[in-house]
Amino acid sequence: MxxxxxxxxxxxxxxxxxxxxxxxxxxxxxxxxxxxxxxxxxxxxxxxxxxxxxxxxxxxxxxxxxxxxxxxxxxxxxxxxxxxxxxxxxxxxxxxxxxxxxxxxxxxxDCAELLARIQVHINLKKAQLQLIQDSKLSTLGELVAGIAHEVNNPINFIYGNLNYAAQYHQEILHLLELYERQYPDPPAAIVDWREQIDLSFLKQDYCDLLESMRTGTERIKGIVVSLRSFSKLDEAEWKPADLHEGLNDTLTLLSYRLQANSHRERIKIGKNYGDLPLIYCNPAQLNQVFMNLLINALEAIDSKYWHDRDNIKNNLEPPQLNISTRMEVNHGEKLVCIQIQDNGVGIETEIQGRIFEQFFTTKSTGKGTGLGLAIARQIVEKHEGILTCHSQLGQGSEFIVSLPAS
Ligand SMILES: Nc1ncnc2c1ncn2[C@@H]1O[C@H](COP(=O)(O)OP(=O)(O)OP(=O)(O)O)[C@@H](O)[C@H]1O
Ligand SMILES: [Mg+2]
Structure with missing residues (x-):
């Protein structure tokens, strides 16, 4: 039964x-x-x-x-x-x-009454958890949408004005050249000031500076695009989608967490993408799965280096996160597998059976809600897939999302 x-x-x-x-x-x-x-x-x-x-x-x-x-x-x-x-x-x-x-x-x-009451409370609990999860997901979606919108406008006018700044700069330089040509022997005050500001350096540096402002704004624009696409704000919920796009968008959003810090060097990302067909799915939800798994992996890596601050002495291997995708056939059924593997703290065998439970967390109060993996598994199951975990304490963990390819 x-x-x-x-x-x-x-x-x-x-x-x-x-x-x-x-x-x-x-x-x-x-x-x-x-x-x-x-x-x-x-x-x-x-x-x-x-x-x-x-x-x-x-x-x-x-x-x-x-x-x-x-x-x-x-x-x-x-x-x-x-x-x-x-x-x-x-x-x-x-x-x-x-x-x-x-x-x-x-x-x-009375046995029938006992069973009926139990069922009522189990159903209530399920409904309550569903509400919490939905609100967690929709709050995140709204937050992301809000940020994308708020950042989008100011960055667009900075980006737009950069063109004018470059154009005006060229025009002023041209005016300067005309002056220099017409008046090759300027008075001492002008010569002094020109030397003081190091005009030839200034001309070149102004261009470099505009260029780096352009690169910076382009990067922010890229992040905004990722945010929008991550939360799939403008799209129908279920549709055929490129999972690599979702993984890449999610990684872009997390890139700030990969940077080197006082405890460890920059986290290396190993990508090994196979040839995947488009998958009929709810991309915003699958992105949420990738996000939860990747954040867990980054947190596991960070906590390894945090707890092992003498890592140079202990010779820890460099922090690494691998993402690979491939097609598999299982009992005649075609599956896409997405594997996210970290070399973080790993998970004790005794608690491996509990990590998918709602509210199960080993993180300090306020840091983790213990819902990340529960939500991820629920979403994967909605896609008729499975989410599994293999881990070894001190070595690292891998999570595999397998989804039907049809
Ligand atoms: N990659 C990993 N390496 C080591 N432990 C992990 C990893 N992923 C999950 N865990 C363990 O599983 C627990 C549950 O993970 P889950 O994502 O559900 O909740 P959480 O990360 O604690 O909180 P949050 O709700 O913020 O995600 C974690 O507290 C951690 O102990
Ligand atoms: Mg988590």
Missing amino acids: SNKGHILAVDDTPANLQVIGETLRGAGYAVATAIDGERALKRLQHYQPDLILLDIQMPGIDGFETCRRLKAAPNTEHIPVIFITALSDTLNKVKGLQIGGVDYITKPF
Whole structure:
């Protein structure tokens, strides 16, 4: 039967656990059990169920206290808790709901009711997460669109005026030459000033300076184009698209993060692009996937060099990020694979199974929301593809997006 979700049941009576376990498994849930609060909390350090069924009267810390601790820990606070208990008085029910339980079921319970209530809360949670993800995506899209628009206008008038600046400069120089020709022996004040400002240097430098202003504005214009194309502001959502274009745009937007800093040299980008057909997709969303994966890779590299500030002594290899694309055939189905590989900190084996979970992050509070990979996987799955990860602690990680090519 399909797996409808993971549930942790906590009860000190083995017979109860058995009934709950059988009921839930029969309905398609994966079930883990714990026989008291402490064990449940311990289990939850490495396991993220979609919902917890919690008995109240147990030896050691009771269900209320267990719930309080769950709600106080960042990695468990978002998991819905349903109390399931023989305590049926209103006072206890209210207390359970006040300390963060989402529902309260009294024993002996009715199996159909238990299953219905569980399903309601799992659905609610899913809807809530979807809302958060949508708003995160649309906020980002709006932000990008806003910046692109705001930067576009001023940069266009700077760029436009550069032509006039060059033209006026030429005209003034020409006037100067005419003067020099007509009046080859100017008075001392003019000669002095001409020497003081080093006229021949000034003439040349003014041209160079205009040229570098032009290069700078062209670069900014390029970034604006990437921003617009990254968020695909002006285009239909689903269409055949060149994935390399999306990767390149995303890299352009991240180029400021590649630069050398006090801990490491510039991050080298190795591109190994295969021959890919156009892929029918939602390009703005896939760009979001590339962005999340690339930012993670850059952060993993940075944290390696940050934690290993003596890297010259320890001889760390230079920071490197490789992006390769290729076609593959799997069980007769044509796939495009996009591989993003870094030589950053890598991921501990114990947490590799959890990195795609919503809100799972190892970054400090305020730095990571833990939604990057969850969103990426969701988008890839919307494209009927898969997102996988291989990693070795201290060596680096690789993430592979495989999408059907048809
Ligand atoms: N390339 C990588 N190298 C090492 N660890 C990684 C890599 N990518 C992801 N991780 C681990 O997976 C966790 C979850 O990643 P995810 O992108 O979902 O969230 P986040 O980066 O912590 O926060 P954000 O919501 O800002 O992306 C990270 O906190 C990190 O521990
Ligand atoms: Mg991330």
